[in-house]
Amino acid sequence: MLPDKLTARAYTTTDPGPPALRLASTGTLTYGLSVGEVLGVSTLTGARLIGGRSGLGRIVQRLNVMEVPDILAWVKPHELLLTTGYPLRNTPQALDDLVADLDGRGLAALGVKLGRYLDGLPPTMIEQADRLGFPLILLPNDVGFDDILNQVLTDILNRQAAVLARTEEVHRALVQIVLGGGGLQEVVDEVSGLLDVAVAAMDGERRMLAGSGPDEHLRTMLAWEGPDGSARLDRPVLAGDHLVVPVLAGGFDHGRIIAYSPGNGLRETDVGILERAATVAALLITKQQAVAAVESKYRADFLRDVLAGRAGDDESVVAHCTGFGWDLDRPVAVLVAELDGRATGDGGGPDGRPRTGRAGAPTADPTDRGRGADERMVQERLAAAWTTVVRRHDRHAAVAGFAHEVVAIVGAAGAAGPAGDPPEGGARPVDLSALVREAGAVFAEHHGGRRSFSTGISRTATSPSGLREAYEQAVKAVRVGRQMHGAGARAHFDQLGVYRLLSLVSDPAELHVFVRETLGGLAADDEPEAVDLRRTLQVLLETNLNVAETARRLHFHYNTLRYRIGKLERMLGPFTEDAHLRLNLTLALHVLRMRGI
Template sequence: MIYTPAEPSPPALRLASTGTLTYGLSVGEVLGVSTLAGARLIAGASGLDRIVQRLNVMEVPDILAWVKPHELLLTTGYPLRNTPQSLGRLVTDLDERGLAALAIKLGRYLDELPVEMIEQADRLGFPLILLPNDVGFDDILNQVLTDILNRQAAILARTEEVHRALVQIVLGGGGLQDVIDEVATLFDVAVIAVDGDRRMLAGAGPEEHVKAVCAAWVDGPGWSAAQPGFGGNGDHVVVPVVAGGFDHGRIIAYSASGALRETDVGILERAATVAALVITKQQAVAAVESKYRADFLRDILAGRAGADDRVIAHCAGFGWDLDRPVAVAVAELDSDGRSGGTAETRLGRTDRVPEPRTEDGRAKGGEERQAQDRLAAAWTAAVRRRDPKAAVASFAHEVVAVVGLSGDGDLDGLVRDATTMFGEHPGRRRTFSTGVSRVVACPTALPEAYEQAVKSVRVGRQLHGFGSLAHFNELGVYRLLSLVADAAELHAFVRETLGELAGDDDPEAVDLRRTLQVLLETNLNVAETARRLHFHYNTLRYRIGKLERMLGAFTEDAHLRLNLTLALHVLRMRGI
């Protein structure tokens, strides 16, 4: 049959099996050039969209060592004249090596092609082309190679033109929305830019089409398939936005009419490069602003920011409202505790905090930094949702929020929101603990409130474990114990008061200590204690006698009972 292109030139760019873009002419376009006007496609019609990037001439039977992907292989049949029985295998080998097509001149050395060869080409979609006898290989080589080079030059020129226009937008101070507007205008399609968390950063094009692409690729199940590539029906192109080794999201172009071509992928990749430049610039500016805000909030919490009027006025410029009743919330990542810890200076006070380690003992600085950034992002989003005028900043090892509220219950909801948002991120499962201060009425009281929140984090984690939420007002006696700065003195008090029961090495001592704790909790109610511990009454009486021989007559001495209760509280506050 004679092949005649039924449509204007089809796309001349494809995604190869390696995922890279290949520029050239399709086999269908090659058949449409003037020198091949009399050529016939005799097999492999389903492969007409294969891309031809180069041409080669077959002069020897063992051609496989010399062929390359995307080649149009020309032959007179001379190398095939003595091996007609292996021509079917030849088609398979050429197809496996990624060749575009095989064009043959018959008559002089080979009268016809074996049926097996034609059938195999049809099965593989590998085009077999019968060349006219009056066409020279040099004419085919010259015209096809010229068309390929012209096509590549045109695509590259348009890509460079688009890139130059987008760069001018950035140099003129334009943002990501301006870049997306320009891309949508150039392609006359809907375009959106999304980050890695499915949030749309910018969008342009017909409103109904923007909604359609969001529904399909952001809100819908299509997101899992939003990998770089070209939609087979020409309705979408997805390219990654990458800068500095970080994946910042995707640019997705969508055409309801299927007007997009694979050639648009390369142009959109240039747009993605410019978008990455805009995003990194915005991130750099945001980082500077964030540091400035964090430094000022640090000064407020350290009592170095000045009088209330100055603090309130300065915070108004950040959009913060501290001229109202507020509470301080401090959130800290929970560590796996595999190392001894490193010194951390928190607003002038030095504490010991665990330094995360990998399984082989090395510090996980990069992973910890990412986790801290995710915690800051989760808290910022949660705080902005509940109180847009709150102050929130990320310090080295904690996130601090100064939130206006009518009661502690509001902050409980805030912590739940932050926990949910933090848990949505992929990666190693992490938790954080939160401490909340009392409500204060003026900025001058914020340093004390901050210290209350820090103590609440520390005590809450020691009492309730990772992921705890503790309010300073609810710490009770633990609040007083946390005020003792000398931990060694506390431990000495425990040893002097509990004696042999202070350690965890002896299981019997631990068991007796548990009995003592329940006795004190029940106000020496023997029957209730026996019920809770599932002991016989006489067994408990025996244990009480043994405890008094070890500790003294605590059943008769109220002061001794108080000391024992405090010592048990200190033991519960591990690490203080």
């Protein structure tokens, strides 16, 4: 955490110290003269510092004169207060608390003329000034307050005018870079050259977007944790040899502009320059995001047409995709990722309309009407995570985020030759399981693990014309996989087996009736005995009625299992002799394993 003020070294009255820079309580960096610099003006040549030497770096932005008893109600932060002590002439005991009161109101220093109304300042007052780092100054008797006011205020205004002039000049130079088609790197180069320090632009994840300066300085900035940690930075911060300015636009935090000078060579005007650079960087970043959003939508629209089978013949699709850097002229698999927590698990088809069930009725998702900005942000982060990971595994893959799902088309098994090498000009097949795991890890890292997604994987498609069917396979794998395994499921279409057929039943009530009619009392989950007998029945069917193997798996005595089989046949019928009944029982148990029906 940055201290409330940045204190200077103990300057003498002839050593005003460096230009002053202070982080004010309002969170903005303020410009003015340090107390040390004020003591260096000609009208204060005979002034003497008697206390609070550690506070010489305090900022003076204005001056005031104390000649009334209730001055505390009128003072303001960063003031140099001048007094003859007239209001305190009859109450010297008030001097003991005056320093603490002034320091509490953020004043820069107190200048006192002695001799006319006060003969001296009590030692306790000086001790308190030293403890608080609040400068106490004895003013020369032969200098009028108006002379001090005029000269110090003139110097302050000149300093601020010079800062504004230089900042405006830099701003115009940066704007010209943007108007000339320059990017973030050119802006950083310009600022680095103006300040003669290393400068870097970083995104919200502390990844360097552009950097200028010695490599070792850039590495230092990358490794530097900073005073803000992971919290959002909404104001400039000067921390040692680093100066950090946030890049904010439209209420969003786009990252940081950081200047680094290992010799503490940062000056007060550097803050304004970096603030202008941050403004220009925000303009560039939002412009890039707008262009990327348009391009992303164009790509997504075309991919949607491909998956809906309306993008044209294979040759035209391949040619169009080449312009996007996609390679669909090879064996590929379609992966569909959907956020968990939706009512139906159905994210809408590639044509943007709700997917339909077997009878053609829309499988509407009632949560669509209530999706807010938070849900859209999570969906965008899911798409970003998948895009990042897919690009690592297959730079020629197609990936796009739709309204409620992310679709990726990546190289699949079949692209490699007999020896496992990719075909000439082709890409090596992707390890789909590793890709899904990595996408989950990246998404969890950026979203704190608060949401999960399920993934469906299609069979291999050997041509663009087969992508429509592959997409539907992946969608089916998502829905059935989530029903079988719950949130975070990863399912391949070929591994669904009979569950593919069960999922085609559009009316869940019909499946519930089938389970109750087939299993009777064994369908209940609130009776431990029913659950136990159902487990026995399941293992019996899995072992093809092999009593010895079933007893071994369940750790039952042979006679105990024979007794249980008799009890099950009394409840369900002669399933050991009736193959059709065994099929019905097997299907009913499969339905019970499916979730979300």
